[in-house]
Amino acid sequence: NFEHILFHIDSGVATLRLNRPKQLNSFNLKMHGEVREALKQVRQSAEVRALLLTGEGRGFCAGQDLDDRNVAPGAEMPDLGESIEQHYNPLIRQLRDLPMPVICAVNGVAAGAGANIAFACDLVLAARSASFIQAFCKIGLVPDSGGTWTLPRLVGMARAKALAMLGERISAEQAERWGMIWRCVDDEALQDEALELARHLATQPTTGLALIKRALNASAGNTFDQQLDLERDLQRLAGRTEDYREGVGAFKEKRTATFKGC
Numbered sequence: 192n193f194e195h196i197l198f199h200i201d202s203g204v205a206t207l208r209l210n211r212p213k214q215l216n217s218f219n220l221k222m223h224g225e226v227r228e229a230l231k232q233v234r235q236s237a238e239v240r241a242l243l244l245t246g247e248g249r250g251f252c253a254g255q256d257l258d259d260r261n262v263a264p265g266a267e268m269p270d271l272g273e274s275i276e277q278h279y280n281p282l283i284r285q286l287r288d289l290p291m292p293v294i295c296a297v298n299g300v301a302a303g304a305g306a307n308i309a310f311a312c313d314l315v316l317a318a319r320s321a322s323f324i325q326a327f328c329k330i331g332l333v334p335d336s337g338g339t340w341t342l343p344r345l346v347g348m349a350r351a352k353a354l355a356m357l358g359e360r361i362s363a364e365q366a367e368r369w370g371m372i373w374r375c376v377d378d379e380a381l382q383d384e385a386l387e388l389a390r391h392l393a394t395q396p397t398t399g400l401a402l403i404k405r406a407l408n409a410s411a412g413n414t415f416d417q418q419l420d421l422e423r424d425l426q427r428l429a430g431r432t433e434d435y436r437e438g439v440g441a442f443k444e445k446r447t448a449t450f451k452g453c
């Protein structure tokens with residue numbers, strides 16, 4: 192029973208929809224708590240094999256709810272480091288560490304932490320009318336939610352610095368051209384395509400997909416040799432799954448494989 196998110200599980204897919212449309216789904220404390228709880232349920236569920244994250248209304252997420260920040264003259268300044276430590280960093284870690292594909296359907300503007308939450312997901316689709324803004328610099332802040340790590344890796348340092356320091360709005364088509372997202376789709380097709388993608392992934396060897404995610408996420412901090420060792424270790428785990436047995440068996444018998452995610 193959530194107030195600021197819509198959450199349900201169907202056909203192996205958990206759908207988490209941010210639901211404060213009047214505030215462009217910006218985060219207040221209650222929404223943080225609800226998202227954290229829903230992601231905990233996703234992780235603990237034996238049924239869920241893919242997560243779809245999206246937003247209600249015309250925005251995906253406008254980052255922190257600025258109405259919750261009292262910066263009036265004379266007011267005690269909020270400790271934003273505490274907010275990052277308690278809320279944004281755990282959220283990003285939950286998404287990155289979730290052992291399943293996380294699909295993000297960016298239905299509208301994604302600004303501030305909202306943009307970087309999308310970039311922390313595994314496969315990002317965006318509506319053609321959606322856009323991405325590193326809005327932090329406009330209010331004197333630093334990109335957070337992993338943005339200073341993710342952006343240079345997605346688009347290179349030159350573009351990352353311009354995005355972070357200019358805070359310009361980047362269209363979904365531009366984001367696709369620059370490799371910031373997987374694909375840009377027509378507005379009316381976004382939710383169906385994202386759900387279809389999530390449902391497809393949920394029928395795949397999802398333990399293997401989780402290991403792929405682990406390997407690729409680790410690659411940025413590893414040397415080539417460390418990465419080779421990691422691939423060996425993860426392949427050992429993948430090679431012990433029932434899905435590997437099923438995949439090879441189905442190939443040899445020229446039939447469609449039925450994967451169980453274990």
Ligand code: T3D
Pocket residue numbers: 213214215217253254255256257258260271274275279300302303304305324326327330332335
């Ligand atoms: O504080 C900490 O804990 C540290 C962590 C920070 C993480 C961050 O995310 S910092 C960055 C915070 N976000 C922003 O600075 C973005 C602010 N919003 C905007 O710049 C614009 O709203 C957008 C570019 C996203 C969209 O522009 P537009 O013209 O399409 O819509 P709008 O008219 O500006 O917004 C529509 C409504 O949403 C409006 O309310 P109203 O006037 O209709 O009652 C606006 O106030 C509200 N809204 C949009 N963003 C936020 C917001 N309300 C509160 N907080 C917001 N972030």
